[in-house]
Amino acid sequence: MRTVLRTMEVLRALNTRNGATVTELSRRTGISRPALYRMLETLREAGYVGLDLSRRRYGLTMLIRGLAEGFNEEDWITEVARPVLRKLQKQVLWPVDLGIFMDNLMWIRETTRASSTLTIDRGVVGNRLPVLRAATGRAYLAFCGADERAQIVANLIEAREPGHEFAADRPAFEAMLDRIRANGYGERFGEEPHESGAIAVPILAGDRVLGCVNMTFIRRSMGPQEAAARYLGQMQRAAAEIASGAASLGADS
Known part of the structure; x- marks a missing residue:
């Protein structure tokens, strides 16, 4: 006690x-x-x-x-994000995840990988991913507020973990973020795990990013541009639906 x-x-x-x-x-x-x-x-x-x-x-x-306040992060993940992700996975067939930024890492908080027949890497809820090595992390950094991004980048550089050194190359780093904003999604391709690629879109609540919707695909089947051409609209609509539902629960305040 x-x-x-x-x-x-x-x-x-x-x-x-x-x-x-x-x-x-x-x-x-x-x-x-x-x-x-x-x-x-x-x-x-x-x-x-x-x-x-x-x-x-x-x-x-x-x-x-x-x-x-009686608010639980699980409320909007369980009540809102989970059914939206399941619906999205039925539309795109590929496995989709919800990634949340916390403590300088991206956490998988919800996934449909167990129910997708196209899953090749069995990511599980609770897995933590380096920010700059994940499509979700790159999308989060591109779309979060400038002050938050500056603090995250400072933390990543200070941590000196593998993959985070890229943040210290400011011209290349900012160019990547600009490209993500222009495209509307972050991507991972040609990196570990090498057999898969991924694209991710932000869940926007005003000037905040609640998390990111991620879709993983088999690398030999297509690249990020083709994945975006086929599925970006559906992913963005799912992200908007999650944001709207989270707002109704007070998760965006």
């Missing part, structure tokens, strides 16, 4: 300070830094806390609203 109360104290401290370092949290709560690191890592794994790597500051994610 004491651990639960201490965790709630940390969450309250993060909420009132709009983010804090471990040192600041220790000073405010009286909890030792080793204990805080363990608690914060647990909260990060659960999705309630994110880490700004460039400043070493922890902050609350959108999932925490479920503790205060």
Whole structure:
């Protein structure tokens, strides 16, 4: 019980300070830094806390609203996104996913891969993908707000994980984002996993991106341009339907 109360104290401290370092949290709560690191890592794994790597500051994610406002991210994923994705998969036949950005990664939060006969890579709900190696991540970065994008890019460069070094090449990076905006979708092709390609479109809620709808296809069957020519309109309509349904549940606020 004491651990639960201490965790709630940390969450309250993060909420009132709009983010804090471990040192600041220790000073405010009286909890030792080793204990805080363990608690914060647990909260990060659960999705309630994110880490700004460039400043070493922890902050609350959108999932925490479920503790205060009665809103649960699962509401719009389960009630809205899941049926829309199932309908889309029946139209395009290829497997489709919902990707959510959280803690500098793209998370697969919903997928139809189990029900698609064309699935070749069995991605599962909960899988985490590097932002710049995923079609969903590239689409998210292209369409999210400028301030959010700048912070994400700073975090990716600071993390120095494989694939993220591309963000430091600003001319090439910005050219990629411009191309994605012009096309209306992000893509992955000719990269791991090599047997498949993917295109992804954003779920837009005003100036925010709630997530991305992703479609994976067999690489030898077509490329991103052909996939977009065939399916982009259906994917964008599905994304708009998800955005509208999420708004009705208050997920876009």
